[in-house]
Amino acid sequence: MRSLALLAVLALSLALVAPAGVGAAGVSVDASPTDAETAGVDGVVTPLPGQESPDGQRNETRVLVVPDGAVQKSEVDRATLNLGPAAEFNGNVSAVEVETEAVVEHVRAAESDSERSRRIIQASSTVETEIITLRDRQQAAIQAYNDGDMSTEAFVVELATIAAKAEALEARIERLNQLADDIDGFSLSRPAEIRYELRTFGGPVRERAVDAIRGTDDSVQFFVTTGPEGYELAAVDDGVYLREAFRGAEQSGDSTATMDGPATINVTRESYPEIVRSADASVNFAGTTNIVTVTKQNHTLTAFVDSGTEDVFKEYQRFGLSQYHSPSTDSNTISGITVSVNQTYPGGPLRIHVSDAESGEPIDLAITLSQGQSERMTVGRTGEDGTLWTVSPRGSYTVLAVGGETTAAYLETNSTDAPTLGA
Known part of the structure; x- marks a missing residue:
């Protein structure tokens, strides 16, 4: 394994479109972080003090990175997507969507509420098993890329495929939750936790890769960095900067750990003080994965906080370049x-x-x-x-x-x- 920085800037036919399903949902309330109140069983929203930076210019927000000592190799690559990856990608996603329809029909065909409930629970458990499979698949892709067994193009396509499958599985959980609501005295266990865990496989760069694989836009340059348990992806397109990063080492693996909304907001404030101190933040918390979304003018940050480590383990960032100032x-x-x-x-x-x-x-x-x-x-x-x-x-x-x-x-x-x- 080479002790080199892993950088891949590639002209890849990946389109840039707005990310789907990556923001934390919630309803804004006027409260300080310490006075925040819960908004339902899985969410809390906390506006933060509006304080502009002294110069009013610098917006080089802090970023989650693979540590220099953990970065594996460096290369500049150029690749073009073709019909091969697109066909395989569409097959992967279509299979999940077809299975979802079959699962829904199977639940509806039950002759009693008791049997419908049992089938919903079984289908939900299957999604949780799929989360483990996606996690293993992502780690295998990172390892293969580090070892030189996967090209940059193949790596980006694989991450995009994982993201699309996770999104399709989240849609299945939503369908199952709706079916559960139709049964008196029954509710689906852990729907919010499952949704948030599935969202850890998404991101703005992956979403644009998904769009490109489906054949919509021109090429862009991509930055790719990987370490043993993490990655960074970034791209610039049409005046917008897109970034996502993941560090598996910042996840505890403790499924029993929990955090409340104010604590999650505080972690995000300490991690990204430049943007959080002068913007509103919303947070969804449920189980071990908590999602904070911060919006300031044309800059959006989404931070994933692990309840066990109380650290940010994944981020999405998106902002317009017109207001970016390098130091x-x-x-x-x-x-x-x-x-x-x-x-x-x-x-x-x-x-x-x-x-x-x-x-x-x-x-x-x-x-x-x-x-x-x-x-x-x-x-x-x-x-x-x-x-x-x-x-x-x-x-x-x-x-x-x-x-x-x-x-x-x-x-x-x-x-x-x-x-x-x-x-």
Whole structure:
């Protein structure tokens, strides 16, 4: 196993659309975190104090990362989805959906409430078993990718497939819960806990992979990092930055552990103080998995908190790039052309700008990225405003601005340290 950072930035035909079913539900109430009241058996919502940062600009929110010492390998890759992955993906999801319809009909066919209840319980238990299977499947994919037995494309497709199956299983639980509500004196056990556990397999980057596999949009660059028990995924598309990360080491595995809403909010506030201190947060809590959603202007954060460790073990982030400000910059001028970047952490939103060194006017050139002796990867063009957004590689890399058949200018630079949780 190589002690290298695992980075994969790939031009993959994965579409970017709004994530489905990833937010925590709830009803906002006017209360401080310590005065929050429960909203039903599985949710509480707590508005947080509105306090803007001193400069009103910096929004480099902290991120959940695979620790540097645990990251496995690094590569720049380019792949294109084809009909093979799409066919296999659709087959996986369709099988779950067909089985759900069969399960519903089986429940409805019961001749008594007692038998219907028994069949609902059995079907719910099957979903819980599927959660274990999905968890094992995800870990197997991470291990295979770390070992070099799975390509970047195959890894992203596998995570997308797991996410789609989890979403289909959540739909099944909803159907079972509705059937249970129709039976007097009976209710389904742990529906909220099951839903929240299934949502740990989703995320905005995976959702966009799902959409692309189904054949809708153009290619984007992807950042992929994995460690022994976790991963990071990130992408930039149409002025929006998307990120999700998972760390299995932050899960206790204690199915009996619980947390209340205020405690979950406090963990999230300590982990992401920059965004939580000036935004409203909602939390759904049930069992060992608690989901906090924080929204501030065009920035959405979803944090998953484990009741046993009382730590964030998964996050989703989505925000518009127009209000993103990086704390450091780097530039180089060659032959009257300046290439500059707003440096950012590995997988963070990277702004590349090309301009005339004398007049400052933007220049439209093709941009490539490379690391070491690896092949250059075409990222795109800077356009009329001279600006191109992508995701940052890990470590040192070279930005090349190319005009015609000649290299106009280049910049050798590097990523910065990530603003990690608890830093």
